[in-house]
Amino acid sequence: MRAIQFARFGGPEVLEEAEVPDPVVGPGQVMVDVEAAGMNFADVRQISGHYSAPDALPHIPGNEVIGRDPRGRRVMGFTANGYASRAVLDEAEVVVVPDSLRPGEALALLVQGLTAWHLLRSSARLREGESVVVHSGAGGVGSLAVQLAKVFGAGRVIATASGQDKRSLARDLGADAAVDGSADGYAERVIEANGNLPVDIVLDAVGGEVFDAALTVLAPFGRLVTYGSSSGEPARPVDPGRLTAGNLAVLGFWLRPLRVRPEMIGPALGELLTLTATGRIRPLAGGEYPLAEAARAVADLAGRRTVGKVVLLP
Structure with missing residues (x-):
């Protein structure tokens, strides 16, 4: 072959x-x-x-x-x-x-779709009405996380992306706002996009300085879910005192360990296929x-x- x-x-x-x-x-x-x-x-x-x-x-x-x-x-x-x-x-x-x-639509549901589903459902435990920031909102995971957050009842979804075309795409997919995701000025842009309020959930696969900036925009009991470090920057230590002061949580997610737990794969993938078939989400x-x-x-x-x-x- x-x-x-x-x-x-x-x-x-x-x-x-x-x-x-x-x-x-x-x-x-x-x-x-x-x-x-x-x-x-x-x-x-x-x-x-x-x-x-x-x-x-x-x-x-x-x-x-x-x-x-x-x-x-x-x-x-x-x-x-x-x-x-x-x-x-x-x-x-x-x-x-x-x-x-x-083929691209189908395969988008396997790794990216399952990741987005579990980021919101299993890790962040999104509740109806909460605000969600999705980093790289035009990417494979991000584009589906933007759509799923709306389907799952998020009150406001803010996407970050590196260029205007990608930000426009994130808005077309359902994001209420889309902003530049670079670390410099990140907090000001995200909070302004959320009506000058801190946010409940951030989904981050960038890491480095962006991870640090994301911690500063969380509301009390906010959750930051990290699932990668595409920036390639060194991992940043998190001061536990910074978490306790705001009742914050930092969680990690990796899809691979779930493969030995079929109960966490089959139902989620079934829902993703149904949402796609009914037009409620659009894999890119x-x-x-x-x-x-x-x-x-x-x-x-x-x-x-x-x-x-x-x-x-x-």
Whole structure:
């Protein structure tokens, strides 16, 4: 089969196309002919050697695919080596996908959709009427978190984004306001966007100085949920006294541990598919790149030149 792999850590240039043996199908698994492989920012960090190092090199990256199984069903699910023309899925995790969904729309619900759902429901425990700040509101997770926050009853949703086009997109998706998300002047912009009031919830995958600034805008009993550090800046220590003074909470979220708890995957994904089918949320299908152009896709993803779910097409 055709695959994209890397034999050393680095930038997009370390990716190379290769002909490799088909993956081995184990008990309880199923082989799929890949229609599209989903891309995530975590892939960029893994290729660079800064995240979830593989057991051995060379390694085929990619954690999610959509394709056809031996029964002809169009299915998607998690995999270990997705940047390839064939992949193996755990049969218990396989989700049947309607043909009406573009591959990017469907795959957006798997990692980004489940992450956004659990950020709001399981971690932040959003209550009706609360205000929510979504960092990177035009990104994969952010664009769905903006929409889900409104569906789940948020009183006001404020998105941050780096450019005017992305801020306009966040407003089109339902954000009540969209502001520049850079650290300088962050607090003033966010509080003004919330009617000069502090906010109840911040969802942050930027980290660094933006994380620090986000802590300053929380209302009493406010929650900041961190689920990544795309800025690449060092992690910031949090003074417990700063939390107790405002009855604040800082929580972390990572999707991967939930995969061993199917009760936290199936119902959430079912709700996401229903919300999509009824038009209440709109997963953003982003760029579609040929598998052979994986390096260009990774470079665009790392350079924040993409919007929505980016996929590779074998």
